[in-house]
Amino acid sequence: MGMSNAERLKLWRSKNPDKVRAQKQRYHEKHPTAAKEYRERTKDRAAETRLIWQRLNVDKIRGWCRNWRENNPNKNTVKAIRYRANKKMRYAKWDRELTDFVTQEAAHLCSIRKMLFGFDWHIDHVVPMCGDTVSGLHVWNNLAVIPAQENIRKSNRVLNDQIEI
Numbered sequence: 001m002g003m004s005n006a007e008r009l010k011l012w013r014s015k016n017p018d019k020v021r022a023q024k025q026r027y028h029e030k031h032p033t034a035a036k037e038y039r040e041r042t043k044d045r046a047a048e049t050r051l052i053w054q055r056l057n058v059d060k061i062r063g064w065c066r067n068w069r070e071n072n073p074n075k076n077t078v079k080a081i082r083y084r085a086n087k088k089m090r091y092a093k094w095d096r097e098l099t100d101f102v103t104q105e106a107a108h109l110c111s112i113r114k115m116l117f118g119f120d121w122h123i124d125h126v127v128p129m130c131g132d133t134v135s136g137l138h139v140w141n142n143l144a145v146i147p148a149q150e151n152i153r154k155s156n157r158v159l160n161d162q163i164e165i
Contacts, residue, residue: 082130090129090137102140109145120148 003011013020028035039046054061074080092099103123110121124146127136136142 086129087138090135092137092139095139099138099140099143102143106143106145113145121145122148122151124151 106123113121124144125136126142126144127134129136129138
């Protein structure tokens with residue numbers, strides 16, 4: 001028994017990747033919106049297919065997630081996730097543009113000070129965003145540029161004399 005048409009086509013594609021690429025390019029130039037229209041038409045079916053695949057491949061997905069966590073240790077800690085979420089929630093909407101500007105300037109100041117003094121500097125929240133007794137906002141007047149060693153040493157603890165209530 002010979003090969004099926006699908007098997008023959010798969011073999012031809014694997015042996016002629018340049019021709020396949022050129023053929024796809026010509027099709028997309030002739031039909032620029034076809035891919036978008038197809039995705040829109042088949043959105044529901046694609047979602048169902050994706051869910052079925054996920055249910056059948058739980059172990060594979062867990063392995064990918066485990067691998068990502070091992071390769072990105074600083075991005076996935078509960079502490080880092082909570083910090084990003086809290087920072088997002090503690091933005092003052094009325095002051096966002098000024099806060100973004102001051103944050104960029106503070107980052108620039110950190111790099112200048114590192115060149116001048118030879119050690120790292122951090123942008124610090126004077127009143128921490130997740131303090132035990134008080135919680136501050138991510139606003140321009142709650143930011144300070146301090147030595148990294150000092151920021152790491154205090155470990156988000158606020159001294160009572162730093163807080164003006």
